Amino acid sequence: MPSIDFAAFASRTLDDATIPELPNHYRGKVRDNYDLADGRRVIIASDRLSAFDRILCAIPFKGEVLTQTARFWFEATADICANHVLDYPDPNVLICRRLDILPVEIVVRGYLAGTTGTSILTLYKQGQRTMYGMTLPDGMRDNEKLAEPVITPTSKEFDGGHDEPLTAAEILERKLLTPAQWEELSATAIALFKRGQQMAEERGLILADTKYEFGVAPDGTIVLADEIHTPDRSRYWRQASYEARFQAGKRPDSFDKDVVRSWVAARCDPYRDPIPDIPEDLIASTAAVYAEAFEMITGRSFAPDLEGDTVLERIRTRLAPLFDGR
Structure with a gap:
């Protein structure tokens, strides 16, 4: 576990990344985005923790952990697929290419x-064996490895609908992707996942599943976007205990x-109800989990970057050169 007193940093969180000097602000659940006039996008990862379609609290260093974990993986997979990264002016901030995100x-x-x-486990437990164009055999158990x-x-769904x-066949029939795009995305995603599994295994982890998002650059190139192999977008299990817990019918240690x-x-x-105040020790322990995930995943x-009186002040100082980028 990281040797940091996370309770001491309970108030050092980035819960709002509004910077009026930057243009075209879009506030997502956990990230604040700004689109510059030259085609670049500034993405600031806040420390907001989202669940139940609302913000529950802010976790110290969460945005930094996720941004830097994604950075590790973008750099480790750049030979497989081009990505949207241009620069990291701050541990919470990514400057990237603006893309047309594929649907x-x-x-x-x-x-x-x-x-x-x-999820395939949910559908499987409902009795489905054919899903997503594939057929799974009878008799599989929760958390069993696929062939x-x-x-x-x-x-x-971009407007709040359900995925x-x-x-x-449906992707091609609905013209969501061209046949060439689907073929490229499929091959790229499998290659990225196998690289992730291999590197996770070297660190005593199992990368069980993950989600990728791709976009198209102005020249038509398919580019990996958003984030990759972070603990928020991926399911990681601890390898050492997996087999024993699987045989005992227990959920893998994650x-x-x-x-x-x-x-x-x-x-x-x-x-529906007001969210009760979340205890500081729970927030601190969650921060420790994020930091431990970073250390195990990246080695x-x-x-943490502790410059500046606040995280927002630090970010504002480092993004000041962009303030005229309207």
Whole structure:
């Protein structure tokens, strides 16, 4: 575990990344985006923790961990696929190319796992054996390894709709992607996932599944966007305990970042009721989990950037050269 007193940094969080001097602000659930006139996008990863379609709290260093974990993976996979990265002026900030995001999210799965309505485990437990254009055998168990990684694409709903499972045939019939785009995305996603699995295994981890997002550059090139292999977009399990827990029918040991979500859900209806104050020790322990995930995934020590009186002040200082980039 990282040797940092996370409780001491409870107030050093970035819960709002509004910078009026930057143009075209779009505030997402956990990231603030700014589009510059020259085609670049500034993405600031806040420390906001989102669940139940609302913000629950801010976790110290969460945005920094996710940005730097994605940076590690973008650099480790650049030989497989071009990505949108241009610069990292701050640990929480990515400057990237603005892309036309493709309307299909590519989820790659190596295990029969998941909890969402579109996960293969959920569908399998409902009795489905044919899904996403593939057929799974009877008799599989929760969290069992698949013979080969599979792609389970879903529609990307941009206006708050629900993602839907898709087959390759449906993607082509609905003209969401061209045949050439689908072929390239499929091959690229599998190659990225296998690289991720290999590197995770070297660090004592199992990369069970992950989600990729791709966009198209002005010249028509397909480019990897958003983030890659972060603990928020991927399911990581600890390798050493997997087999014993699987044989015992237990859930694999993972980086459990859902403790805040579970704590809230046990105390109220999180979709309707006011969110109760979340204990500082719970916030600190969640920060420690994110930092531990960074260290195990990357093999590097987590050393947070503590410059500036606040995180926002530090970011504003480093982004000041862009303030005339309207």
